[in-house]
Every structure is written in structure tokens, then in C-alpha cells.
């Protein structure tokens with residue numbers, strides 16, 4: 138009689154490949170799925186009656202800033218595990234902890250990962266060795282950030298294009314990181330410390346991506362009126378280097394650009410015909426990043442997420458603080474800095490159109506160190522499954538799951554993950570499709586989701602609805618393995 142460590146009986150198995158679920162059993166031994174289907178005659182060290190519940194591959198958060206959260210205790214990743222997330226992609230928007238060590242507070246947006254105490258990894262190998270020795274509670278795949286490289290090579294003199302010698306130095310730092318296990322190169326060209334970088338600079342630094350099978354991921358130069366030119370730039374960078382491209386947290390921000398996702402998605406489809414281009418998105422019509430004066434406009438409500446000089450401002454609206462201080466909002470923002478904010482700057486119809494696009498993976502863009510974070514940190518995945526798939530019918534449940542499992546695994550080269558298959562890693566989530574829902578809101582942003590019963594990482598229980606995060610981390614730093 139075949140025996141396994143963990144046996145699920147009568148689950149609705151949704152495989153992660155976009156196909157409809159089938160009711161069946163699934164067996165796990167060690168860190169792998171060893172069988173699935175009708176497993177009569179099997180027995181397990183632990184058996185779970187999963188009738189009425191969905192068993193799916195653990196969710197992959199395609200866009201995070203969890204570089205530092207991975208270094209903390211397992212409970213620091215409750216925001217991920219409580220949503221069913223078992224793998225996070227880190228080092229996005231040009232911001233990565235490695236390879237950079239600092240002796241003073243970093244400029245925005247690097248400070249979203251914390252002050253100088255957190256910047257101690259002089260090489261990607263140092264970060265990887267640390268994670269290998271101190272496993273995180275979820276798996277991770279890590280990118281190297283352009284802004285981190287710029288600060289490493291140019292110091293605080295980053296508000297200008299890099300010189301050829303500096304590009305060469307950044308290129309060799311990237312090549313070393315790729316050899317040490319980084320998955321690729323990320324940019325945040327909209328941010329002041331990278332805005333002066335030319336397209337040629339990004340190409341010059343990114344050149345080793347082709348040789349190493351790396352990926353270029355980008356928070357584009359312009360997500361507002363210049364969004365079309367930014368997509369052209371991202372695609373041209375990928376074509377010239379010869380690497381796949383992921384457009385991060387795609388959006389068409391500001392009222393004058395509402396509705397333009399029709400054009401942007403059509404352009405992405407056209408460019409994807411000449412090269413590999415994908416995108417990620419989070420399920421909210423508000424963004425969040427550093428509080429930057431140039432992002433302020435009268436018609437965009439702004440909520441403060443943290444402020445170093447005024448911690449009590451977190452959670453409050455900027456215009457209300459400005460009224461209280463009897464100063465214009467721009468002056469209030471200056472007094473609050475360094476600070477973070479939520480910007481209510483998108484159109485719900487664009488959000489839906491982008492989420493539904495077949496090239497879109499789900500990425501939370503959650504900011505785990507913000508005092509009053511955007512609710513995407515705790516709610517993104519259950520919100521897609523509950524609100525958008527089940528309640529609004531934006532797409533079927535199996536498509537929603539594909540966007541957070543199989544699709545992401547294929548974009549990021551996560552071999553044997555994101556799929557229920559014999560031999561695949563047992564990253565699993567068991568949830569109730571009738572009750573799954575996000576509870577985090579802009580006023581109560583840290584409420585855990587409802588409906589997730591239990592989560593497994595590499596075959597080990599990592600989270601239960603009753604007990605929370607299991608204090609025994611089973612995550613791993615993953616290496617990109619592009620298929621075919």
C-alpha cells in the first residue's frame with residue numbers, strides 16, 4: 138500500500154495551468170508532490186479531508202519589496218502566507234538590498250527597505266549566503282536594482298546620466314550578481330535617482346542578461362501621459378539586450394490617462410510579437426510609494442503611510458494635515474518627508490482591463506515596512522480570487538489562479554513550481570472558494586484575509602488559519618531556470 142507524508146482527499150485540484158479544476162487526491166512526500174488523481178489505497182502520515190476546498194499551487198507574488206522582510210522572523214511574512222503566497226519576487230523597481238552597503242540613510246526610494254542598518258550586503262553572494270544559512274518563511278527569487286547599482290557606483294551624485302566608466306562598473310557588478318544567482322536586472326526609471334539614466338545606459342548595464350538568461354523588469358519611466366513611449370522603451374531595451382521583459386505594476390495614472398489601458402495593452406501585444414514581454418498588476422485603483430512632491434496634484438487624494446519626522450501622520454490624508462498646519466499641501470509634504478504615501482490616481486476600469494489581460498501576472502507591490510501600508514500588502518491575492526473572480530466574474534477562478542501560479546512561474550523561470558504535477562515542489566494552498574476574501578482596507582490595512590485554511594512551503598506546513606505562521610521556516614532562495 139503506497140504511503141506518503143501528507144495526503145489530501147477529495148480536494149478541488151486547480152493545477153495552475155489555467156484549466157478547470159478536478160476533484161481528486163494529492164500526495165506529498167518530503168518537499169515534492171508524489172502523486173495526484175484518485176489515490177484509493179494510499180495512506181498518509183497526515184490525511185486532510187479537503188471536500189469543498191480548493192487545493193492549488195502556492196501563490197507567487199510577482200512583484201514585491203520583501204528583500205528585508207525575508208531576513209526577519211517567519212512572522213514578518215504573515216502578510217504573504219496569510220494570503221497563500223509561498224514565493225516572492227524581490228529586488229524590484231531598481232531597489233535591491235544587494236550589492237550595496239551604506240553608512241548613511243539612503244535616498245528615496247531605496248529607503249523603502251529601511252535605513253542604513255539594513256544595507257550590509259556588499260555582493261549578491263553575501264545576500265544569497267545569508268538566506269541559504271537563515272531560510273526565510275517563503276521562497277524568493279531576487280533581482281538586482283539599477284538604483285542600488287547607481288548609488289553603489291556614483292554615491293549620492295545620481296541625478297545625472299552615468300559616465301561610460303560607471304556603466305562598465307555597474308555592468309560587471311550585474312554580471313557578478315547574475316553568476317551568483319540573481320534572476321535579472323530591475324529598473325525604476327521614474328524615480329529621481331534613476332530619471333537621468335538614458336536608454337543607452339540601461340542597455341549598457343543590462344548587456345550580461347542575455348548571456349546569463351536573465352530577465353529585465355521595469356518600473357517604467359512614465360506611467361502617466363508618457364506611458365506609450367515608456368512601453369516602447371522597455372521593449373526596445375529587451376530587444377537590444379536580447380532578454381525577456383516584465384513591465385511592473387502596469388497602470389495608466391492620472392485622470393487625463395483614464396481608459397488608455399486599451400492602447401497600452403494593444404501596444405504590449407504588438408511588441409510581445411517581437412520579443413518576450415509580460416506585465417504584473419495589483420488589484421487596486423491606488424498606488425503607493427515614497428511621498429514625492431512632484432507626484433502631488435489637487436485632483437489626486439493622498440494618504441500618508443509613514444513619516445519619519447511625524448509618525449502620527451500615518452493613515453491620515455495629506456490635505457487634512459495641511460489644513461491643520463495651515464500650509465499648502467506641498468509644504469505639508471515637505472515637512473513630512475522622508476515619508477510614504479498612497480495616491481488615489483487610477484481608474485477602476487483600467488485596473489480590471491489590465492488584470493484580465495492574458496499576459497498579466499498578479500504582483501502585490503506591497504510595502505512591508507510602512508507604518509500604515511497600502512492594503513495590497515495583506516489583500517492582493519484573496520482580492521483577485523474573491524472580489525474580482527468570484528464576485529465580479531472578471532475571469533474564472535482557474536484563470537485567476539493561473540495568473541498567480543503557472544503564468545508567474547513561466548515568466549520568472551521557476552522550474553517545478555506554480556503547478557500541481559507529480560515531481561513538482563509541494564508549495565500548496567488550501568482555501569475555501571466560497572469565503573475567500575480580502576479584509577484589508579485603506580482604513581484598516583493590516584487585516585488578514587479570510588478563507589485561507591493552510592499553506593505549505595516545500596512540503597512543510599507554513600501557515601494555518603487557526604495558528605497563524607508556523608515558526609519553522611521552509612523557504613529557499615530560488616535560481617531562475619528559463620524553460621526552452
Ligand SMILES: [Zn+2]
Nearest residue numbers: 230356385386
Ligand atoms: Zn515600482
